[in-house]
Amino acid sequence: MTTRTRPARPAEAASPPSRANLDVAVGLTLYRWMGLSRAIEDKLHIMKRQGRLPGRLVTGRGQEAIPVGAALALAAHDIVCPLHRDLGANLVKGITPEEFLRSYLWKIGHPSEGRDSDVHIGDIKRGIYPMISHLPDSWPVALGFGMASTHMKLGRVTLAFCGDGATSTGAWHETLNMSGLFRTPNIWVIENNKYAYSTPLAKQYAAKSLASRGAAYGMPGIEVDGNDALAVYAVVKEAVDRARAGGGPTLIEAHTMRVEGHAVHDDAAYVPKALIAEWKARDPITLLRDRLLLAHVDQPSLSEIDEANKRLVEDAVTAAEAAPMPDPAGMEHEVYAPAEAASWMLLPRRA
DSSP states (O other): OOOOOOOOOGGGGGSOOOOTTOOHHHHHHHHHHHHHHHHHHHHHHHHHHTTOOOSOOOOOTTOTHHHHHHHHTSOTTOEEEOOTTOHHHHHHTTOOHHHHHHHHTTOSSSTTTTSSOTTOOOBGGGTBOOOOSSTTTHHHHHHHHHHHHHHHTOOOOEEEEEETGGGGSHHHHHHHHHHHHHTOSEEEEEEEOSEETTEEGGGTOOSSOSGGGGGGGTSOEEEEETTOHHHHHHHHHHHHHHHHTTOOOEEEEEEOOOOSOSSTTOOOTTSOHHHHHHHHTTOHHHHHHHHHHHTTOOHHHHHHHHHHHHHHHHHHHHHHHHSOOOOGGGTTTTSSOOGGGGGGGGSOOOO
16 A cells, blocks of 8 residues: 655745644754755865865755655664765764765775765764665665564664665665565665656656555555655654564655756756756755744754854864875775674664
8 A cells, every 4th residue: 555645846835834743852953964964065065166175076955854854763773874965864873074074085084994985984883884886786785684673683674765766776676575575674765856867757767656666565655745854754753663663664755856966077957947946945954944933943043053063064174184094004904894893783672
């Protein structure tokens, strides 16, 4: 059975925000993490233009509600498998801004110690499985985590992200087939941002929705407005609770829009400018700020969060730029994980 929550269209941007169902504490937490993610990526854009950032730059600006809302719904002992637009999920699960900046600058002092760069960051000890560039190759791994949790009675839920383009690959379908068959404690989140690089939805699939595919694999399929952080949090939290209780997996299609190119080198000329403008008018941080203001959160409190995030980012950049580059003599260290590295899976489940 497929459950659908109709996503808001860009044209609905003029609709006034609602006070209904707003948990202010959750809203403020979402606002802080989304703002921190945006502040980091804004700074990365500046550094790129100044020639201070080596390599590529891929951001999730305009999509922050999905990784932040979804990751916040997880427990500390759960696992998340982020992608290149999911900085917010990394932050919520414990990656610090300085560690992230060190990653982008190829410096030591973050989980890969300069062996990998930019968004290829994670730390399994904090429940973050590092991104795999070939999409959605992290999904079979997330399935393995789910099967292990069930077999070993760990009580852990694993959440994995992918984009709309990845749903056309064999690994995606094979993963959902096994997940539904074995009723694994997995949350499968599709960040439907309307373009698989330069390929629009109309040229990707004929299905009415991607969430509708959940029924074929024996799991609920839910659509949600991916620019509404509170809605994302609520939908994912319900799915997490169901999975932890033995109810099996959930497929969630979060509707959003990639308001920038695939990466900084891509000018996104293939996307109609009017479409980008419509979605920019539904910026997820602005939408959440408006909801909080209606809930009587005062503007100075929100401004204080914004300023604290900016200071945190500036301090992180200063520390990261001052950090040393990795020593080539250690390039072969920790290439292969020692056997004890997997011992975290054997830890007792949290009550």
